[in-house]
Amino acid sequence: MNALDLAERAFSTAEGDQAEASVHVERSGFARFADSAVHQPTLIRDETVTLRVVRDGRVGCATTNRIDHEGLAAAARHAAEAADSSPVDPGFPGLQEPAPIPEVEGYDEATAALTPEEQADAAAAAIEAAPGFGLYGYYTSGVSEIAVASTTGHAVSQATTDVSVLALAASDDASGYAEATSWRASALDPGAVAREAAEKAARTREAAGIEPATYRAVLEPYAFSELLFYFAFTSLNALALLEGRSYLSGRIGERLFDESFTVWDDGLDPRGYPKAFDLEGVPKERVLLVEEGVARDVVWDRRTAKQAGDGRKSTGHGLGAPAQAFGPIPFNLSVAAGKAASVDELAERVGDGIYVTRLHYLGVVDPREGIITGMTRDGTFRIEGGKVTTPVVNLRFTTSFPALAAGLLGLTEDVALVNCSDFYDERYPFGTLVPAAATEAFTIVGTGSGPGL
């Protein structure tokens, strides 16, 4: 049974004034490797149905992966009990009415057909390409199908594929990182990713410390992507905006960043992970978030659009019931490319500073001010005289993302799709399309251990 059939069967079991079923189907394989051997190979298949029912203005949800009649009937009963137990929800925006969804790419038959043996072979290809180091990471591919159907007559579904390879080449005193992701397996070369990680690792031995200070810095797409997504999660989100927690609260229309900084969210872009609709079934729209440094908008879901009033509409960034408490999330961020031909050119613009490959364990210290802390790892270097030179130990940064983006010195003309999913819960591939960035403001507050295991 496909996801849409299951969704339609599921909401028909519900009793209420309105009902909606969203279905998430996953088939995936994860060839996780460590010390150059596959050690946690995991195959997952699951079908999850979430029912949302509306009874006299009261809303309740229930989720199940028991998709036989008995399981769906139990979910319908639980959803009805949840609704009947709740007071009327004045903020409920109603269910999505029928609407056409855009045509998008994002599904590749060859990727969907990858077998566990081929996933293990791809992991082995990465491992064999980095013979001088232990290789740690994974090769994973999967098929996800999402469907939303409801009593309003709205019925949409989309199947997507995704594949990612992540490689950490490491020894006791050296480590380097690379990754690649796509919805087409043919676009990825696991060996090339591993070689990039190994080449980076070979340059990290005998790392030295540096003094805490605000440095000029080059951030590879891996690092820039993670900072951007943490900032976006807490600030480019309509719920945070409305509640005054966002850096953009009260600042829409103001020039907050360098004029080279333009950011949008576009689920329709085939270079990313295309999405035709969000998890409420709302068609995806391209949203301009920052235009030449000026804050323009955030992303919206149905609930926040109703809360804002003024004719606001969802931009197609809602999470599925009952996860809307996080507010809408920009899952398809893009940063406009710059004019730098390479990261070497960015290093020239920096002159003296640091070069950062990857970050680790970010935490938002102050969401209202966009202050984020974390560590660098697996490829941190000094930039001296416009050249990337000697390795540096892992650095503790506590930095303002707005200051970083206000102080941009350049962006590369190439952008890379960086995977942002850690594959918790149901598989929902997403990533950012970002260039490498150079900034005059990346604040280091301490030093940690050296590269390596």
Add this chain to the structure above:
Amino acid sequence: MYVRPVHELADHAIDAAVAAGAGYADARVVQRRAQLVATKNGEVDSVSDSETEGVGVRVLVDGAWGFAGDPRLSAEGARDAALRAVSFARASAAHARRRVELAPIAPASGEYAAALERDPVEVPLEEKIALCLRAEQGMRRPEVKITEASVRAMREQRAFCSSEGARTAQRFVECGGGIDALAVSDDGRVQNRSYPSAHGGSSGQTGWEFVEGLGLDREAPRVGEEAAALLTADPCPARVTTIVVDAEQMVLQVHESVGHPTELDRVYGTEAAYAGTSFLKPGDLGSLRYGSEPMNITADPTTPLGLGTFGWDDEGAPARRRPVVEAGTLAGYLGSRETSALIGRELGGSMRADNWSRMPLVRMTNLHLEPGAGTLDDLLADVDDGLYLCTNKSWSIDDKRLNFQFGTQVAWEIRKGKLGRMLRDPTYMGVTPEFWGRLDAVAGQDEWTMFGLTNCGKGQPGQHAHVSHGTSPARFRDVQVGVRQ
């Protein structure tokens, strides 16, 4: 509770795996139901009820692991999972560099069930909603723009069988709750306070009486008042000083700087690509100076009410209390049968999987800072000039678990042994063994409190673990505080 058909499914999976060439196989059948009630600003934000079930089969073929999960609790689903796990293991074995060896273990047999008075899943949703709304009401102040309350309940049956003859049935019941107040000033400053813990409150493995005992509505007025007061508090200045850390923030300190680094899979590097490794090495056991004399850390999956309490872990190792740090010296690790074989000592019993669809990993169970002596007031009394830090706000630690920066929701100045003015946005930072070396006192048993967390992430694909930590307030000398940027 011993559900014969479920065990028969697990047996069926094991038989299929062994027949297909597995040298070892185990199967877990998991059936879980969970509820969440969340309210916000006096309205219901979410009422949800979820069920999941399935079988997870783990095999060793030619010394290589394979794992597959299937949601169908049927003979066909169990067999398919087994055969897919074998096929993935065989493909992995072709590229293996070493054979996985498992430390021997006596096949487990028996049942475990959490002790409880009132099944939290059966508590009417109306009662849960009413509790949340009541607690929220108590937090309201003009400055408090957002009030939130939530309660959760979970019930899970987990059956385990292995090709070595293990056969266990376990029933876990959890519930918990928490409240949060967010204050926003007219000029856009934002501050928050939470109780009993940030990031989802606190949970215990027992009945609804645990939630009733939290006193969410009792504490609500203080939470609201403190959130509002933080708006006009002075910022925490940067300096090196003495800190007294409350029990809730000590939970995070223990979790991040002792729990994760003592996981043997990190020590051996298998988490290097994601969660990271550890500054500890296998040979450090029994000799590494982790901290000062008052530092005693124990892993105890037998603690009543703990979210990491069980009869057997997810590879059939029995629950056993073990020292991890004794009088400041590294005394133990958290491990598995595989890591026990690597280190040459029996250190298993910490293998846990998020769900039926995930492979077990080395995880914390209940990891406690053992109490010292005296009261919180006694700790404060011996501070001439310092800070009292309460309730986690932000956290980050490096991939070897050495360099950390943690932020708390609030601090109070300590002057001549007494609490003084409130300070906002406190942070502190350190390097793990140096920081624990600055510990000079832990408050006693009367101050010892256990908190249950449900958001510990690890693994690829990602897994959440539910763990508990018992801690008392603790005092550290000469700590860098107040670093923001």
